Amino acid sequence: MLSAKSAPVVRATLPAVGAAIGEITELFYAKLFEAHPELLRDLFNRGNQAAGTQRQALAGSIAAFATHLLEHPDTRPDAMLRRIAHKHASLGVAPAQYEVVHRHLFAAIVEVLGEAVTPEVAAAWDEVYWLMANALIAVEERLYAEQGCLPGGSWSEWEVVGRTEETADVVSFLLRPVGEDARPLPYRAGQYVSVQVELADGARQIRQYSLVGATDATVRQISVKRERAGATTPAGEVSGHLHDHVRVGDTLRVSAPFGDLVLGGPELGGPELGGPGQGDDLAGRPIVLASAGIGITPMLSLLHELHNRGHRPPVLVVHGDRSPADHALRAEQTALTGKLPQGRTLYFYERDAEPADRSGLVDLEGAPIPAGAVAYLCGPLPFMRAVRAQLLAGGVAAADIHYEVFGPDLWLGHR
Incomplete structure (x- = not known):
């Protein structure tokens, strides 16, 4: 929770910081990599840096976190923090690196915003940063402990x-x-x-x-x-x-393995984080597994898990691809779905669709979405945005839609 002193300052300056956050993050990474070239060489994804997507993700996470602190002062954006923490743990991010980020990020803020960064403004945004950083550090330490790792990974x-x-x-x-x-x-x-x-x-x-x-x-x-x-x-x-x-x-x-796209969707910092499955509450719930392209990979593990648990409610498996020939692991996906008592596949292909399949992009309008379903999504961002909207229109609750992003998460506002 932001202090009573900082909250009005952050509220007043959020529009200015938000308008400049892209410039701030671009300058931040330039300063960071100039001082620590080994981070670009051995930690950060050079492709994402070249494309600018990592800067967008950082800007989005800072803005989303600050906005949440103002609009929901008694809670944390746990889903966003959990997703970031799992990715950091998989990279071996250590607590000391947050101080390095802080130093170069605030240098960039001062350089971009100039005289607007008064001591009062700097103190307020410093509080925002460390609220977010300390929350991530705490979750990451628990994740490392669950895997028997020291902070910094294994x-x-x-x-x-x-x-x-x-x-x-x-x-x-x-x-x-x-x-x-x-x-x-x-x-x-x-x-x-x-x-x-x-x-x-x-x-x-x-x-x-x-x-x-x-x-x-x-x-x-x-x-x-x-x-x-x-x-x-x-x-x-x-x-x-x-x-x-x-x-x-x-x-x-x-x-070590990390990631929060798991059956049951663990709560941030809960005892189940990284431990035994939390899927008992799913025993009576229908499931939708929707993927596109290589997003099929986590869905196959979820299918295996549903089969091993003897899951009996309906499971709708949706996948979109360029063509059947491009649909990796299709035979395994189809076979696993067929082993479930109420499993059903729905495949979409942009070209060369077979008679039992559908042509075009994934479109769930009119699809047999089971009532009360919990949905898991993985694929390109346009696919997930479209499918999420279709699931909401089909009656799936927003809290019951979970997703995994391959690469920087530019979809933070949806959770």
């Missing part, structure tokens, strides 16, 4: 024991921890791991990949889509490296 070597070309753009890797006594860390269906690879220029870049399959497997599977260059985005450095250079017998550096 990395281990994993051997590639299998490689499968799923489609022209998707490759699956089977991974096993190195060492006779090594054991895979337990994870909850829907979670992801970070994978760090050394690139040709010596950078050790990190990306997150959902764990695919049943949580009791002795090996772990990730499925990686090659990220091709777009009009405003560079080709994926890590996905390209994994596709082109990683073969059976190679090793990868892998983090």
